[in-house]
Amino acid sequence: MAVLSFVEIADGKIKKASVEAAYYGSKVAESLGTDSIALVIGEAPADLLATLGQVGVKKVVQANNARFNSFDSKLYTKIVAQAAAESGATVVVLSFNNNGKLLAPRLSVKLKAGYVPGAVELPVFNGNTAVVKKNVFSGKASAEYQVATDVKVISVNPNSLPPIKGTASAEVVQITPTVADTDFTTVVKGVDKITGTIPLTEAELVVSAGRGLKGPENWGMIEELARDMGAATACSRAVADVDWRPHHEHVGQTGLTIRPNLYIAVGISGAIQHLAGVNGSKVIVVINTDPEAPFFKAADYGIVGDAFQVVPKLIEEYMKFKNAH
């Protein structure tokens, strides 16, 4: 028996969402009294992988082959399924991130394993049956999924279970999966990264603004606040639609869904379609001139005031705080 987590490397680092998945896997392993094993597909330095020990991983198995470096859902499904079988995994954990979202359901079919997409809490086991909570209706409700198959696949919603890190180091071993040429289906032709910013879906702090800012020329203070806080920037669809901000920043029903620890919304009314993308945030701060703005109903903290006065003050107060801590 074991719990296997699927871990991805990007830009020479372990993806944050993968560290969370590995930690989740370790917690599940702990509750089942078994070992936490992580799988890495493709090249990566062993000393980097050994750091997974800090989140409770006992052993990292690595398919260390340059041919496996880029994500291919068909190929990866085959490799993860083999690693799961070899390690006798009863639970396979992935992140509910861009790649995990496609890989996990494929694995569910391949392993004939019940799958819970986007878990927000650890599973509760009762014998062979697990009950796992996930958000539904765009964060307006939650549902408990019961899974009774021998093998279970769980993908973890980013920022759901912040890892507590220790100092242990994981053992790293190489595996050689059996694959055929026909398993390679996806050829990468190019990558276009938005540099210098924190990926929105991975950010713990997000500063977001909407039409209340009146024009694209006024985003300087939003970017400054975000930079000072180490936050990512986001926006409402209304401002992306008129090209005040790039579309990859737009959050909501038709944009990205994010779950940061802190979401600061400046000059955004809080339309239901906007809330759908952010109401999983742990803490929401709303800054808006209109005390009746619907966003205040979803907020933890609110300031009824003019963004052009409040945001510069917030930058100043934040810097005071930062310098004092």
Added chain:
Amino acid sequence: MKILVPISKVPDTTSKIAFIENNTKFNPDGVTFIMNPTDEWYALVRAIELKEKQGGEVVVIHVGGAETEQIIRKALAIGADKAVRVDADPTDAYFVATQIANHAKTENYDLIITGKETIDYNSFEIGGMVAELLDIPAVALVSKLEVENGVATLKREIEGGTETVEVKLPLLVGAEKDLAVARIPNMKGIMSARTKPLTVVAAAGTDKLTTVVNYALPEKAKQCKYVSPDNVGELVRLLHEEAKVI
């Protein structure tokens, strides 16, 4: 080119969410159901655009009860050629995916385009499952899709950017925003939708891998704590000491 577009039925985003029967069932009373937005706006329209350029056929498939025919007719009005409804309650993703895959196996589609994820169960799972059941490649979160000589070129979302990939058909694609520009059905479309073929088939197999045992609403409505605009330092203090997020 033959293209299959699976479409899902969801409550309109502005719906009030409530549960009945001891929190084991969604309460559909007074809820307006619509086609899942990414299915309608992006998956379906891109399929129609590809057909218009290269010829072929667009088929929509839906797993659900008779009450959803209106949604299927809308897909036909937007421009799909044919529709299939598998007459069964979609109560488990594996079950739904099996129905779609069973149909696809008999028809040899070049492309299957699903939406991104539904706005009710937010699972993102049907596409991956169908692809694995058919043993074909899949690419998700796709904002650009071109097909030439049996090879698709796609742009997909990755953390902090996009990646361009090439994949041979047959292929399953999960649509993301920007894949197409939504179309509103016109009068001609609405008229012709009435006579386009809609085949109803029975479900095959009953295999389920999961069961939803309980639904819950957030414990209590959030209470917003107001801070004066003249005392912004207090907000920083609360975020640090009370909320502990900075």
